[in-house]
Amino acid sequence: MNCRRVVNLISAYIDGELTGAEMLEIRRHLSDCPECTEEYESIRATKLALSRLATAAPRPDLAESIIRTLDVVRVPLYQRAINSAVRFAHSKLSPVAAALAASGLALVLLSASGIDNIDSKPVQEVAAVPAQDGSFVRQLSTGSVLLPGDSPLVVADPHTGFAHPDLKLVSLNSTK
Amino acid sequence: MEFAEAISEVAQNEERRDFDALVERYHKQAYNIAYRMAGNHADAEDLTQEAFIRAFRFFGQYRRELPFDSWLYKIMSNVFIDKMRRKPKAKIRSLDQPITTEDGEAQLDIPDTSAGPEETVLSKEMDNRIQAALNTLPEAFRLTVIYADIEGLSYEEIAEATNTNIGTVRSRLHRGRRLLRNKLKSYTDLMG
Numbered sequence: 001m002n003c004r005r006v007v008n009l010i011s012a013y014i015d016g017e018l019t020g021a022e023m024l025e026i027r028r029h030l031s032d033c034p035e036c037t038e039e040y041e042s043i044r045a046t047k048l049a050l051s052r053l054a055t056a057a058p059r060p061d062l063a064e065s066i067i068r069t070l071d072v073v074r075v076p077l078y079q080r081a082i083n084s085a086v087r088f089a090h091s092k093l094s095p096v097a098a099a100l101a102a103s104g105l106a107l108v109l110l111s112a113s114g115i116d117n118i119d120s121k122p123v124q125e126v127a128a129v130p131a132q133d134g135s136f137v138r139q140l141s142t143g144s145v146l147l148p149g150d151s152p153l154v155v156a157d158p159h160t161g162f163a164h165p166d167l168k169l170v171s172l173n174s175t176k
Numbered sequence: 177m178e179f180a181e182a183i184s185e186v187a188q189n190e191e192r193r194d195f196d197a198l199v200e201r202y203h204k205q206a207y208n209i210a211y212r213m214a215g216n217h218a219d220a221e222d223l224t225q226e227a228f229i230r231a232f233r234f235f236g237q238y239r240r241e242l243p244f245d246s247w248l249y250k251i252m253s254n255v256f257i258d259k260m261r262r263k264p265k266a267k268i269r270s271l272d273q274p275i276t277t278e279d280g281e282a283q284l285d286i287p288d289t290s291a292g293p294e295e296t297v298l299s300k301e302m303d304n305r306i307q308a309a310l311n312t313l314p315e316a317f318r319l320t321v322i323y324a325d326i327e328g329l330s331y332e333e334i335a336e337a338t339n340t341n342i343g344t345v346r347s348r349l350h351r352g353r354r355l356l357r358n359k360l361k362s363y364t365d366l367m368g
Contacts, residue, residue, distance in 0.1 A: 011350040015324065017331050046357040050325035054303055055204075056211035062221065063203045066228050067196050075233050083236025 001025045006036045014044050195235050198244055199228055206248060212322045213256050215311040223259065227252040249329075249337035253319055260315050309359040317352030324349055 006029050012018050013026045030037050075083075206227060211220035231238070231251050238247055310318055319338055323329045324345075329337065331345045338345070 008350060011353050012331075012346050015331070015349075017346065042357050042361070043353050046353050046360065047325050049302065049306055049360070050321065050356075051328070053212070053306060053326060054299070056208045056217075056220065058204060058207040058221065058224065062207065062224065063200050066199050066203060066225050069225060069229065070192070070195070070199075070232055073229055073232055075236075079233060080236060083234060086237040087239070 001029055003029075003033060003036055006030070006033070007039050010036070010040050010043055011047075014040070014047060191235060195232055202245055202248060203228070205245060206252060209249070209252060209322060209327060210256075212307070212310060212326055213252075213318065215307055219259075223252065223255060226259075227255045230255060246333060246336060249323065249327075249333075250339065253338050256319065257315055305360060306356075309356050312359065313352055313355055317348050317355065320345055320348040321352040321356065325353075 006026055009018060009022065009026060013023060016023070018026070030040055203224060207220055207224045210223040210227070211217065214220045214223055227248060231248055234251075238244070310321070313321065316338070320334055323334045323337055324331075331342045331349075334345045334349075335342050
């Protein structure tokens with residue numbers, strides 16, 4: 001293993017997140033290479049300094065304040081239905097199937113529930129946020145999608161199956 | 177119909193009680209991470225509060241057999257990234273980079289308000305320096321470093337919390353720690 005490769009793997013080596021063979025190779029390399037050993041020591045010291053940071057404490061009544069705020073948070077009916085469906089789907093289906101089922105339900109509920117302030121748009125393609133590996137869940141190829149005005153369209157995470165508002169639409173091509 | 181509504185209300189009340197208990201149990205842990213992400217108490221409080229509100233909205237989807245903190249980390253990461261995207265872009269500068277003023281160039285001086293025994297002063301100063309250095313990291317690197325080195329999560333757990341894969345976690349951690357090391361190097365050399 002050359003120095004460049006060792007330096008690239010040094011953090012994972014420190015964390016013990018390599019295979020046994022890689023760990024041994026790096027250990028062997030470090031015993032012969034002062035430059036890489038210096039890199040190893042400095043990264044290890046950085047990790048150690050971070051782990052020793054003091055714990056930041058909140059004000060004493062923060063939990064109480066959050067709980068008070070929750071009293072005025074309303075979970076819309078359609079969201080409760082989606083939540084229940086996702087939970088049910090997780091117990092019965094694979095994560096990907098659960099995600100697809102939840103997304104389908106979300107679209108049906110949004111289009112059928114008569115939620116106020118909805119903007120209806122004809123679309124060619126709607127896709128959920130892509131994962132790092134480039135994969136994504138395609139929600140709809142052609143047709144129309146209903147977008148509630150005060151909250152994003154609920155789409156599902158292809159990895160976890162969660163229907164989640166943080167997953168944004170990445171394309172919304174109007175047919176007209 | 178009334179009976180069904182009553183059952184639904186009982187279920188909702190029970191869910192709310194469960195959630196309140198989780199707020200009580202996890203808010204300190206969440207706040208500590210939020211503080212390290214945000215770099216100041218006001219934003220840390222906002223971040224913690226918003227994460228719990230979002231978690232509450234989606235609590236019905238939370239799978240009870242999984243640890244709540246892992247689920248909360250995932251939500252916190254999303255809230256943090258959303259907040260950072262909405263925030264006006266702050267100019268990132270090196271701690272060692274001189275600031276140009278009307279009177280010429282000046283060095284950035286990180287204030288230290290601590291007092292007391294020498295060790296406490298040094299520890300507080302180190303804490304401030306590390307936090308200032310963390311604040312300059314790109315958000316994805318900062319999150320990864322915080323989860324790995326402050327929370328002690330495994331690469332797999334970090335990948336789950338930040339919605340990415342283990343290879344990306346490894347790369348972000350490597351680059352994040354090196355950036356931090358470079359920013360802190362002169363200071364740690366000074367400290368011996």
